Amino acid sequence: MDRPHEVRLEQSILRPLTHTSRSWFVWVASLILLTGGGLVAYLYQLRNGLAVTGMRDHVIWGLYITNFVFFIGISHAGTLISAILRVTHAEWRRPITRMAEMITVVALLIGGLMPVIDLGRPDRIPNLIFNARFGSPIIWDFISIATYLTGSLIYLYLPMIPDFALARDRLQRSLPYWRWRLYALFALGWRNTPEQRRRLELGISIMMLLIIPIAVSVHTVVSWIFAMTMRAGWNSTIFGPYFVVGAIFSGIAGIITVMYIFRRIYHLEEYITVKHFRYLAYLLLALDLIYLYFTFSEYLTTAYKMAEGERLLLVQLLSGEYALTFWAFVGGGLILPLLIIALPWTRTIPLIVLASLLVNIGMWLKRFVIVIPSLALPLMPYESGVYAPTWVETMITVSSFAGFALIFTLFAKLFPLISAWEMKEGWEAEETIVVRTPAATGVAARPTRLNPETGGVSHD
Template sequence: MNKVLQQEQLYRTKRGKALLGHTVNTSLKYKLWITFLLIIICIGGYAYYRQLKFGLIITAMRDYTSWGIYISNFVFFVAISLVGSLISSILKLNNNNWSRPLTRLSEIIAVAAIICAAVIIIVDMGRPDRFFYVIMHLRIQSPIIWDVIIISTYLVISLLLLYLSLLPDIALCRDRLTVIPKWKKWLYRTLSINWSNHPKQIEMHLKVTKILAITVLPVAFAIHTVTSWLFATTWRPGWDSTNLGPYFVSGAFMAGAAVIIVGMYLVRIHLKLKKYITELHFEKMGRLLVLLSLVYLYFNINEYLGPAFKMVGVEGEHITELFTGKYAPMYWFVQLVGLILPIFFLIFKPFRKPLPIFIISIFVVLGAWLKRFLIVIPSLQHPYLPIQDVDESYLHYIPTWEEWAITFSSFAWFLLIITVLIKLFPVIPILKEKLDSETIDKLNIFKNENS
């Protein structure tokens, strides 16, 4: 018994301090980071105010390019939101225990991304009140309503997965963190909903978590498949393809894996969690990123090779503009720097160390966003039935400062949500999800000792 108490005391002093310290201590670096994000958000808020006041005419979107970087952002955020299902569902159900320290970070990223994806769509609509028309006058024939339903479903499931994984640790914060503001104590007490690590609670918790982990898989595949249908069901060069569903899904998993690697590195450095997010995790994620990139490379070749062989009509013009035209520098940057070179470098073990893979993943994420830009914009500028005698500005799309400000603001919101959640809650799961009888006894002793 004394040995168990000593072990729990060690847990409280060393491991608890390492994993809970950031929730109590607020550094100057954290305050400056939050201030920086809020400044970007305020600039974006002013740009959005101008958009509400003057309408979408302040953007560069016209009758040709009716979707701009707002939709590129939407597709990007939807893509990286799949990281939650990749880490917390697929790897968890396969009993890959090495990924356990990454589950909460991936779930936080997924929640932040899907929230921003939903909001950016409302921004793109011009008038926010029109979102309610989509619900009030829904047409089941339209893929748009499918997208609304599947995104809402994925958001709810992602929130539940995150909350359930946090629940035991929120109770731990409630019991252990005493030198914190009253609002924080109230928050932990409210969210913990009387959790006491009782065996029946744990049993129910495991069942519900497993059900959600299974349920999120088809929803995760559906969310990007349905998003791809928004493109594929419109007759446009570059979109008129049956390949878009798996193409989008594979690209989403690759982008999501790169985002989690970037997040791992930053959390590991700034929260001093090298003991918990080890080089082994970067090694495993590096191999996973290579696998996902190879799958995406296959679909990428498949997507462009067919039209490139035919080079017929507007499809040929679209491919020519990507390969050798004004979008060629961006296209080849995406293919080479954002896809092929990362695969090549990550094959070698030295590049799967924390710093090299962090840098490589940044280029993968940048390539993923530029790829979404290339999916949206060039196709819209090559319609099968061009409008006659239009203004020259209709034929080109260069985002205005308002569009860029709102875009950067959406990324600032994404980072702010992640930062606040990491600040409030332990980013590494403290209590194991699978608790045997011995661990349950220890937890009960741990609770009784401090009651």
């Protein structure tokens, strides 16, 4: 017989699958409208060519590649939260792993579209496959992202199998027949037998160990698209680790933001607590310090050598055309979040969420600063290039974020946001904990069990 706290858990995670409010329809309709606006803008670009964008001979990449690097970066949320925390047996991860894994898949889907939009001629994509030059970092990028997306889909699906079975068994009378059949199909005949659990744990463990190096390689290869050139600002040997740290940094900020939104909407305060926000904030603080170190190291070594091209780029960044963007990234995306999280009296849930929003805005600006100024700087003695995004690029950028929110909203409507079986597994582990006190005190060990009413810990 299910215990009260397990019944509450199942009700909390299954209710969004069966109940839809009017505000949900308004929200989805708004996202569809914004996404549709981006589709119209893309069709206009497809018909009239890339001349309708701000990209020209000098600045051949713009907002599209900025968005590409940004979305591939936040896709590392799933890798960090789910895979690394599983490896380290961090028990507090259990309520948030599903959302982290969803972020990875959705971000890869949106980010993977950006180079296609930037290409201008999507009909030439088959040439990338059939006439590939395997010495090109672009091909490496294509292969690594495709591998990462495939692995992430498998890694998302495997822990969902028991929850599909839960929906199959609990919601047969509450759902349309086609949705119930879909859950039954995806459950793969799950009956929670010891052999099924053993195989599931084995599959998750294998994917967990595979997905971490794959994820690290993905953003390393993304950085090589820039670092394998001789352009000022890109010709750097630290771009690989710099990009990976930045990706994990923005990924943590992404999961904090998403976690807060769905915690409020679906009233998951019992399972996603202050502890989860603070632990993620500590990780965000550590990554902020590391990324600040990389940023300081990058620009200090460049400024000390003062090669001609690098000098012109630094002038543009520190006091020229791109100074506002650069200092907004440093001040708003690095320093301010650092202060918010480092000070104990500002380490509250609303301010932690504010810090995460500032981080992701700052990291998008950083990607812009990486892509645009280096291209605007000429390799030959000509005048600098000028880049100003047009309404087409702006609309497609807005629609990419709307599309991210739309896909995630639909995911949350179709699939449980919290892994019920992992939560129950954690509770079962707590039931067998034995608290031992030092022998010198003469106090006997007391078994600690889960309170069947609240799900909390109690002593016999």
